[in-house]
Amino acid sequence: MKDIEVKFPLIEDISMEVAKKYGMIQPGESKTQSVRAVFFVDPNETVRAIIYYPLSLGRNFDELYRALIAMQTSDKFNVATPADWNPGDDVIVSPAGSCGVAEERMTSTEDLDCKDWFFCTKKLDKDLVLDSILKK
Structure with a gap:
């Protein structure tokens, strides 16, 4: 190259x-x-x-890039990324710290998809992620 x-x-x-x-x-x-x-x-x-x-x-350079973008996304948006995550996929929102917060979270107007009090995901727009990470 x-x-x-x-x-x-x-x-x-x-x-x-x-x-x-x-x-x-x-x-x-x-x-x-x-x-x-x-x-x-x-x-x-x-x-x-x-x-x-x-x-x-x-080496798998696509995986290296994916891992880097996932770590930067986690830092920037205070979320976790599941296995095989790519920009545009749902992210995991950190669990609430107490039951009161958990109940509030389950009824929150934030666009969360909660399976239970300890596991919620949300959409994170691919362009938002890439624009904020790569600063286009």
């Missing part, structure tokens, strides 16, 4: 120092090659997610 601007940091680890410190040498594969790993680090320098791939397995 040519003329691609990478807008995030990448680590080159020729000495294998980082790979050894983080236990990334795959047993039985090689003494000089590490697994392929993706570390999602937020602006506060907190590791939010790690995805490991053995040398023999290609």
